Amino acid sequence: MLDVEKIKRDIPLFQNYPNLIYLDSCATTLKPRYVLDKMDEYYQEYGVNIHRGVYELSYRATEEYDKARKKIAKFINASFEEVIFTRGTTNSLNMIAQTYGMANINLNDEIITSELEHHSSLLPWMQVAKKKGAILKYIPLNDEGRITVENFKKVLTDKTKVVAITYVSNTMGYLTPIREIIELAHKQGAVVIVDAAQAAPHFKIDVCELDCDFLAFSAHKMLGPTGIGILYGKKSLLDKMDPEEYGGDMNNDVFHDNVIVKETPYKFEAGTPAIAEAIGLGAAIDLLEKIGFDNIRQHEKELHKYALEKLSSVSGITIYNKTADIGIINFNIDGVHPHDASTFFDQANIALRAGHHCAQLVTKWLKCNGTLRACLYIYNSKQDIDIFVKTVQEVVEFFRQFSEV
Ligand SMILES: Cc1ncc(COP(=O)(O)O)c(C=O)c1O
Structure with missing residues (x-):
């Protein structure tokens, strides 16, 4: 113990x-002093904006922010460009639905999800399905209320374009057989979006081993601060996606009638990000790994x-x-x-x-x-x-x- x-x-x-x-840790975890101190350190010692300033303090802030992203990338075995800071799982999952979903889902395409989903995983795709005339299909749960590979096969077809699914159910605490589901979905050419909000606090996630296309989690459910989360996406997919938001810090060149956006992850992070919170999430990961x-x-x-x-x-x-x-x-x-x-x-x-x-x-x-x-x-x-x-x-x-x- x-x-x-x-x-x-x-x-x-x-x-x-x-x-x-x-x-009530599934709702949010309590915050260790170490995480709070790291965030405080940012505000008290080098609390300025990142990327833009050409002065020492701004370099330090940028360095710490980048360090946090590197830590998170290592934590889930992704590369730096594949880790996007968002406001949390809800924001990450909506972003995928609004960008990838709206661009790639068409009339009569099928989206598979489950009755075990948190509303953040289900509702963004319900909206895409409504707007695009796509069909939302539910994996039948077994008698225990679990998602099984057998039942997943019953709803998977060559029309399946997206599988939006939870890694761990926030009500039942069941682990989804996610690897097998991803493998089967890929054989049909579908992309898989994994809601890992209740997985990241409990066990190590390896996005390469899972081979998931997108994955989301929130810092506040894993000893970190509120207001920040992660969207992981495969670089090959992120490269083809348009940003959801436009503004400062996400573009390389702006003309009267056009904009050249930066590469991922920056093109998805318009405006001043949650800098202290990113650093706080990095600290939370340090702690979890230490334990x-x-x-x-x-x-x-x-x-x-x-x-x-x-x-x-x-x-x-x-x-x-x-x-x-x-x-x-x-x-x-x-x-x-x-x-x-x-x-x-x-x-x-x-x-x-x-x-x-x-x-x-x-x-x-x-x-x-x-x-x-x-x-x-x-x-x-x-x-x-x-x-x-x-x-x-x-x-x-x-x-x-x-x-x-
Ligand atoms: C499985 C699951 N998905 C998504 C969310 C939404 O997370 P957030 O409120 O941090 O965006 C939660 C929060 O309880 C959750 O348990």
């Missing part, structure tokens, strides 16, 4: 809320197993994803609306999510109007689980009084 006490000591928010049991993804996975697995074992002795709850691959527990207190239940957790200093988790199609598939979601991460301990399970038991007992009246 990881040294949770040490990790918590390095997160300032825990100093202000020492009794907080934070089980080690094998250790992170091991810690989460042990906690998850422990939590499921303890919860198995509580009657009156339904867990929807007992076989989750990532430490996400998606559950309900039987007969109790998740919002009512979550008030109790809040009173016990437990932060967890209640609702549809921006993935309404999964909730509909589960045939409920919302769920409670507890997400485990590096700063959670067995003690947190004990308090969480005790609270679940108390909530069950509290509401049972009324059902027995």
Whole structure:
């Protein structure tokens, strides 16, 4: 197990809320001091704009910004030109739909997605399909609610142009068999866009090994700051794509009736970027690599197993994803609306999510109007689980009084 006490000591928010049991890391992770300090260092020591200034401070800012991009490229095994800074996963996925999608999808083309998608992965392609007269197809989920290769084959045809798919489901914690899906999609000439928002915080991603065409993730879900994320794209595809936004810093030459844009990644980054946040993401990656993804996975697995074992002795709850691959527990207190239940957790200093988790199609598939979601991460301990399970038991007992009246 990881040294949770040490990790918590390095997160300032825990100093202000020492009794907080934070089980909402899928929504956003808490920020270590190291990440905050690196961002502060930028503002206090060299906080000027990048690329434009021909003076020492601007060179330093540019150097640190470039260093962050290099770090991220290495982190996912991409090249420097293939890593685009965006505002986050949502922004990355919309950008692909608006640029690649609008330019390449035509009438009756097919776009494959799934009911497990976060709205950020689904809705941009729904809009493209509507505007272009394309057909949106859903991979049927198996009985457990998983995406399988077998079911993917049922919807894949020679008309498939795009597969927009999650790597890890944010509600069920299931890992998609992404490599096999990418291989099959490529045989039909389709491009695959991977939503890795819930994958990047938990394990190493290798875009070359996956052979995905595009991949997106957010810094704030992996110990980094809000307001910044990554869009990875294969250089061969990015080279052919037009920018979504035009403005400063993305062009080489401007005429009265034309503009020569820069090469990727710069042509996709118009205007002043989130410089401190890029540096913050670089720092978060340093930390994650220092802790080690094998250790992170091991810690989460042990906690998850422990939590499921303890919860198995509580009657009156339904867990929807007992076989989750990532430490996400998606559950309900039987007969109790998740919002009512979550008030109790809040009173016990437990932060967890209640609702549809921006993935309404999964909730509909589960045939409920919302769920409670507890997400485990590096700063959670067995003690947190004990308090969480005790609270679940108390909530069950509290509401049972009324059902027995
Ligand atoms: C699987 C998944 N995709 C996309 C997103 C959207 O991420 P962001 O809000 O950082 O753009 C989330 C956020 O919860 C997510 O879990």
